[in-house]
Every structure is written in structure tokens, then in C-alpha cells.
Amino acid sequence: MHDQRPPLGRRTPRRYDPTTRSGRTSWIRAGAVLTAGFLLWLVMDAVVLQHNATVIAPLGARRTAALDILDPLTQLARWTGLAAPVEGANVALGRLSDGGFAPPTVPSTTTTTDRPGTTTTTTTIPQPTARHPLRILLVGDSIGEDLDGPLLNDLAATGVVRVFTDDQIDTGLTRLDYFPWIAELESDVYRDRPDVIVGMMGANDAQGFVTPTPIAYGTAAWKARYRRNVGQFFTIGGQGQRRMFWVSVPIIANTGLSRSWQLVRDIQREEARLHHVTYIDSDLTLDPGGAFHAYLKVGGQLVAVRTVADGVHLTPAGGQLLAAAVMADLQRDLHLRLR
């Protein structure tokens, strides 16, 4: 008779069994304790919850209702002093007292003298060496992050590039109230002193501006404001001897959403031209023929270049393809020999 006991596991007495009984109480008392604990947390954390609802939640009835509930709770928390622990902890953790981002304290490097279209960028960057590497900063949102991993890998493998990254998911150049990208880039530039910046973001930009009077997406006011934000970003990115490259957000599976992104792409392309930022059209690599492609044939093999889950983000293979295209542009435009 063979031992039927398999090597893949068997029932043995557990050292710790979370389902064993530890105490009895009625469901009403249990519910009351849980509810009271939850409400206590709600009041103590109301300041942070209010901040999050203000800057993160999309405009709509849900956000309005959340703020209507949280406003009096925040006042109650401050009045009773229950907000003090979380406000103190946030400050100790380097955040604002309401849990928001602390603005950078570096001096501004933005100038207003660089009028778009009045400067030329004939920068010649010295051939980098291991001793004097080229400093490249990669910035982006979540799609930018998909590109930046492989690109960082390719750049680092040259041995003559020092790479810095700053990818912030769910961010963009519309909701600067949620994430202050202009200030962030100034801070990055001050800290990392990049020779070159490569950016890719815009997937979260097709939405209204949250201002005292909301500015709806696609309106003339929206276009003017978004153009200003992009322009500011590119001005900082391409300031002085620094070169900036901008990778367009790709076409996505959802055709309706993809169409609504077109305005973002158009403004970015136009501002890139005005600010002498090298614009890299990701469609040439990822969406040949101007149509969404989930798969591409590479070296005779079909590879998935976009994630199945959302039809938006890049697969590792898609990221590598786009990274290779960006690498080629970097080398051509900067007259570099990176490999």
C-alpha cells in the first residue's frame, strides 16, 4: 500500500489558527464597537479625508457629497482637538498638516525672458564618458513609468549616462492642484541638474480644471490654461543648455477616450514646437497607421505591446519598443554615441 500522503501539503495542527474562538459578544455590541471605532477614525482623520476629497476625487455629486459630510467633521475635529495627532504626525512625516504635498523650497529657476519661438537650440552636448556622464531626467505619469523602466535600463547599460526618474501615477499637467508638476520639475532640475529631460504624460489630462469656477475640458478657457501649463513645463525643461524630449501619449483601445485625448496631444505637440522641445510621436512605434495595436510583429514574432486589462498602458515589450525609439532619437538629436 502506497502512502497517499502527497508532498504538496496536508492537514496538520496549525501553530496559529485565526478561526479558533477567542471571545464571545453579541452582534449588536460588536457592531456598536466597530461603528464607534470607525466614526472616531472618521473624525480624527477628517482633515486628511477632506484634503483627499478636494484634490483627488473627480468632480461630481460624489465629491460634493463627501465634502458636505467632511466639512463639519473637520470643524468638529479641529474644535475638539482630535485633529491634532494626525496633523502633527503628517508634519513629522514631511507632509502638510492635511496630508498634502509640501511645496519645494528651492529657488525658482523659471525666467520669463525665454519667449517661445525666439530662441534656437543648437546645443551640442559633449560626448559623455563614465567619468563625466550625461545626466538624464525621466518624468512621467503611469504610462511614462511604463516607458521609463526599459529606457532607464537601456540608458544605464551604456555606462555613460546617469539617470534620474520622477514618475507620478495619476498625475498630469491639468490637475496641478492635485500634483504640482511645475514646482516638482523645478525641484527635480535643482536637485538632479539634468542635461536632458525626457517626459511623457497626458493620459490624465483630459479633464476639467478644479478652480473656484470649474473650467470644463475642451473649452477655450481650458485650452488656454492647459497651453500655459504645458508651456511653463517645457520652458523649465528646456531652459539654458538643457534639452528636452517629449513623448506623446499613445492611441488607446477605447476610441472615444482616445479621441478626447487628441486635444491634449495637439496642444502638447504645438507647445513642443514653440519651445524647441523634441517631440517624439509614440504612434510611429506603437500605433502604426494611426490605429490602436494591442500586438505588433517584432523580428517576425508577435508581441503584446499593450496591457489587456485596460488597453492603455504598455506591456514590458511595448515599453522596450518605445524605449528603443526614444534612444534612437536621443542619439540622433544629441549626436551621441551611447552604445
Place this chain on the structure above:
Amino acid sequence: MLFPTIDFAIFFCVVYIGAWLLNTRVVAWKLWLLAASYYFYAYWDWRFCFLLLASTVIAHVGATAISRSRSERARRAWLAAALVGLIGLLGYFKYYGFFSVNLTNWLSHVGLGHLVPLVTPTLPIAISFFTFMAISYVVDVYRGTLELATPIDLATYLSFFPHLVAGPIVRGGELLPQLRRPRDGRDVDLSRAALLIMGGLFKKIVISSYVSAHIVAPVFAAPAAHSAPEVLFAVWGYAIQIYADFSGYTDIAIGIALLLGVRFPVNFDAPYSARSLQDFWRRWHITLSRWLRDYLYVPLGGNRGSVVQTSRNIMLTMVLGGLWHGADWTFVAWGALHGTGQVVGHLRRSSRLSRGLPEQTGSMLARVNQRFWTFQFVCLGWLFFNASSMSNAFALIGRLWSGWGEPSPLVTPLLVATVVAMLAAQYVPARAVDRALAAFGRLAAPVQAAMLGVGLLVTTTLGPTGIQPFIYYRF
């Protein structure tokens, strides 16, 4: 709907009150939970509900036909039909894209080109979990170890929201009887439920998020840009991240079920204290391990045949277990690695037993040694598991060889302390946990509430803004 959200807290509050008010009316209680569970699932995408319903119908029709069939041949035919239906759904949504691309590439090599359409179906959340539960139900009815459930019982069992999305994979024999009788409303295990939920939230929101953002994500995304110590800590960190993430989810699920008076099986038992791979699989994702054992390994022949046959069965089970996690060669490699390790362990144990020696040596030093190397082997598996591709995995391994002597700014004292603390937590004795629970149970209700509120505040304050989905949601 994610567990650690205010949406879920409000949802659960309503479900909790309704469930206990309807507790003595068994059918109404089940219908209430059924409606709540489908609402919970529809919160992601209402269209997924039809898939859950389809799996339930297939399982019910198959099990009913099996139980009514007189001949063994008919019973087998119905079993096969039900399994084809269930696995077919899972296969289409989870594996079609992977196999169609690989098949097309292979066919191109032999000059046959595109014979299969390339479609990328969206992967419905939870499909792997409820499919496995449906399969176990049909097989158990076929084996005669489980009696036929009513349609409402089966639908509630498969869709019960605490386990629906990421397990534990509860057997029919464990949950169905609990659905058929009222629960004792005076016997809610608040202490244990609170510990599980609060601990699970802390593991997910604080530990998993911190380790992921601080070292795992940046290093796995770009191995070439990081030193060997950073890669090493990223791999160890991923071991901590996936444990904190998945066991955190399971703890919350078990705690929520406990509050509703339902008991789930344990799913994790200090897995990183394992002394061998066999021991690891008794402690890690226990409900999946036993599912693979009972519905795959044993039907394949288990260890009843020759050494070669047993080794083959182990390898097949582990590779298919890897593939269950996702359609990618990295998961296949992860399963194959564990399979190889298990085969080697099995051969070694058999050899020791045949020589009259105990399975494992028991000295203190030997135990430490076994635990250390088992953990390292498991971490090697996690490297493949989390890698975005095979080349990414080999790039990480390559950096482990070549990246020494470079600066390692990501290996901070806080990160090291977190990894060490999570590993040390594997050795907290059960008695200490029980004593703490008993002490909590003796406290007055306002004090208990205050402790829960403050505990939640600590968790949300230390955690990042926003909640990332649980890792196992995508499986």
C-alpha cells in the same frame, strides 16, 4: 470595491445589519447575502456578474446531472462536460491571449501563419477563484463527499463576497453547511475579527505599500540602474510585499466573514518559517495548495507510482499552479522552480526514510540552516513571479552577480528593519496572540472602540494616499 475603502465600510455596515436581522430566516439571509455579493462584484463591472452566474449555472447543472445519473459512464460524462464548461470559461478569459500569440508565432515558424484569431479578452476579476470553487463543488458531488446544494445555496457559496475576489478558496463542505443553519447572534468573535481586519489593513496599507514603492517597483523596473544589495533587498522586499499583501487580504476576508458568523479556513501559517519547500506549501496559500493536491495531484496519481511518475505529477501540479497565477512564462518558470525543488526534496526525503533516517535533521543549527535556505529558494521563485518578463528576471539575477561595490541608497535602515520585523513576526507564538485577544475581549466597549479608531488612524497616517489593488486581484 476594495476592502480598505470607505465605500466598502458603508457597504459592509448595511450588509452586517441586514444579515443579523435576517439571521433566523435562513432563506432570506442567503438571498440578502447573495444580493450583496453580486452588488459587491458588480461594483467593478456589472457585466462580470453574468460570468459568475454562468459558472454557477454550469456547476449546478453538472452536479445535478451527476447526482441523478444511474450509470458511472453518464456520471463521468456529466463531470467532464461541467469541467470543460468551467475550465473553458477560465481558459478563454485568462489564457486565450497568451496561447494565441504563442501559437501564432509557432505556426509562423512552420509557415502556417495566422490560424487563430488574436483577441485580448478583458480578464474578469475573481474568475480564477470562483472557477476553482465551482470545480471543487462538482468534483466533490461526483466523488460523493458532498451532497447536492440548492441553487440558492450554491450561488451564495460561490459568490459570498468576503472570499469572492481573492480567496481563501473555500470548499463546499466547509461553507455550505454554515449557510444552512442560523448563526448564534450572541457569539460573534469580535476580538479575533478586529485583530484580523486591523492587522490585515496594516500589512496591506503600510507594509506592502512602503516596501513596494521604496524598493521593489523601482528595482524590478530597471535592474541595470541598481546595485546588487538593492536587487537583493528588492527580492526579499517582494517576499515581504506579497506576503503582507495577500495574507493581509485573506486576514481581512476571514475577519469580515467572522463578523457575519461564518468561519473560513486558514490560508497562511507563518510561511517564511518553513524548513522545506514541502513545509512552505503547507503554510503558503494553504487553500490553493490543498486544492491542487486534491483535484490535480492526487487524480494524476499522487505518489502511488514510481519515483519518475511521482516526480512528473509534482512537476505538472506545480507548473499548472504557476500557470493558474497568470498566462506568462515567468509564472511557468516560478512553478517549474518550485516543482523542481519539491522533486529534489521528495527524493531526498525518500532516500533518508529508506535508510531509516528521519525526514529532516533536528538540531538547532540545522533548523536555522533549513529555514534560511528555504526562504532564499522561495525568494528566487518570487524573483521570477514578479519579473515583467524572463529577460527582466535574468537581468535581476545578472545584477546580483555584477552589481557589488556600487552605492545602494535604497537600502535604508527603515527598509532593513521592516524586512527583519516581518520575518521575525513569523515566529510570534500563538499563545501570545491568544493572550492579547483575550485581553482585548475583556476591555469595555468604549475602550475597544477607541483602540480600533486609533489603530485605523495609525494605519491610514503611515500609509500612502490612495490604495493600490491587492496583488492577487489580477489572478
